[in-house]
Amino acid sequence: MLAAMLIREATPHDWPGMWAFMEGIVRAGETFSWDRDTTESQAGRMWFPEPPGRTFVAVNAEGTVLGTANSVRNHGGGAAHIASASFMVDPRHSGRGVGRALGEHVLEQARKDGFRAMQFNAVVETNTRAVALWRSLGLDVMTTLPAGFHHPAHGYVGLHIMYRRL
Amino acid sequence: MLAAMLIREATPHDWPGMWAFMEGIVRAGETFSWDRDTTESQAGRMWFPEPPGRTFVAVNAEGTVLGTANSVRNHGGGAAHIASASFMVDPRHSGRGVGRALGEHVLEQARKDGFRAMQFNAVVETNTRAVALWRSLGLDVMTTLPAGFHHPAHGYVGLHIMYRRL
Numbered sequence: 001m002l003a004a005m006l007i008r009e010a011t012p013h014d015w016p017g018m019w020a021f022m023e024g025i026v027r028a029g030e031t032f033s034w035d036r037d038t039t040e041s042q043a044g045r046m047w048f049p050e051p052p053g054r055t056f057v058a059v060n061a062e063g064t065v066l067g068t069a070n071s072v073r074n075h076g077g078g079a080a081h082i083a084s085a086s087f088m089v090d091p092r093h094s095g096r097g098v099g100r101a102l103g104e105h106v107l108e109q110a111r112k113d114g115f116r117a118m119q120f121n122a123v124v125e126t127n128t129r130a131v132a133l134w135r136s137l138g139l140d141v142m143t144t145l146p147a148g149f150h151h152p153a154h155g156y157v158g159l160h161i162m163y164r165r166l
Numbered sequence: 167m168l169a170a171m172l173i174r175e176a177t178p179h180d181w182p183g184m185w186a187f188m189e190g191i192v193r194a195g196e197t198f199s200w201d202r203d204t205t206e207s208q209a210g211r212m213w214f215p216e217p218p219g220r221t222f223v224a225v226n227a228e229g230t231v232l233g234t235a236n237s238v239r240n241h242g243g244g245a246a247h248i249a250s251a252s253f254m255v256d257p258r259h260s261g262r263g264v265g266r267a268l269g270e271h272v273l274e275q276a277r278k279d280g281f282r283a284m285q286f287n288a289v290v291e292t293n294t295r296a297v298a299l300w301r302s303l304g305l306d307v308m309t310t311l312p313a314g315f316h317h318p319a320h321g322y323v324g325l326h327i328m329y330r331r332l
């Protein structure tokens with residue numbers, strides 16, 4: 001954990017600092033099920049969902065964005081109590097607890113917002129660090145869609161659906 | 167199977183005949199994870215997805231809409247080969263093979279469109295007829311999210327995620 005890291009709601013002012021590392025993650029296409037040619041404006045619209053969706057940033061003492069997350073309602077109607085969330089951490093700041101802090105925050109906020117469960121729809125099985133992190137935060141791999149993800153280096157790999165009650 | 171049933175792409179002209187039975191299904195909230203107060207215009211936007219999404223109707227010889235389906239890309243990027251689909255059949259015409267014909271058509275069209283798998287994200291476990299139908303079309307229940315759906319009569323029930331390769 002960084003000595004001074006703040007998780008707060010993101011604002012449009014944060015976007016340049018967010019996209020600065022998000023773009024590389026999107027273009028790599030190894031962990032995220034977004035089109036690799038997603039434009040900055042498309043990404044901005046997707047990453048700032050309408051309420052009850054939320055967008056968060058993790059910033060250090062200098063105000064640098066280290067990582068970001070968003071949370072959304074995963075379904076409507078009778079399944080509206082299930083949230084989902086997505087996470088991107090600047091690779092230059094990985095391994096320092098940014099993802100864990102964002103994950104804990106998102107789960108806690110979703111609970112406060114009245115959601116009863118959190119579902120991650122598409123966790124690439126080769127993204128082992130993320131899978132281990134989400135497991136440690138109480139999410140279970142409910143199923144793995146066989147050949148659910150075409151990894152640019154590994155070819156077709158499994159796509160986990162992870163879930164926990166809140 | 168009805169003697170004369172045609173499955174074709176839906177057009178905006180079909181919408182009144184579609185919404186005529188869709189509204190009751192949405193308002194009941196027993197099988198669909200849409201908000202029960204979804205308006206007609208919201209429903210229209212959701213049910214006619216942008217390409218590569220498609221919308222189909224099943225019509226009888228008189229041109230009456232018996233049921234409808236849509237299919238969408240369920241993810242982007244490395245998971246863009248997974249489609250999803252949704253179905254609504256007019257209860258007045260249920261039990262006559264309309265859902266099966268729509269399901270077969272949607273699977274075949276998705277295959278032609280280059281999708282490699284079909285995922286149903288939210289099949290309410292108490293919707294046993296639909297579950298049996300999708301099983302008979304080769305979809306497996308990959309997992310059941312516990313208490314994933316709040317049914318107006320049965321309370322919290324499981325929500326199936328179903329999947330098959332194409």
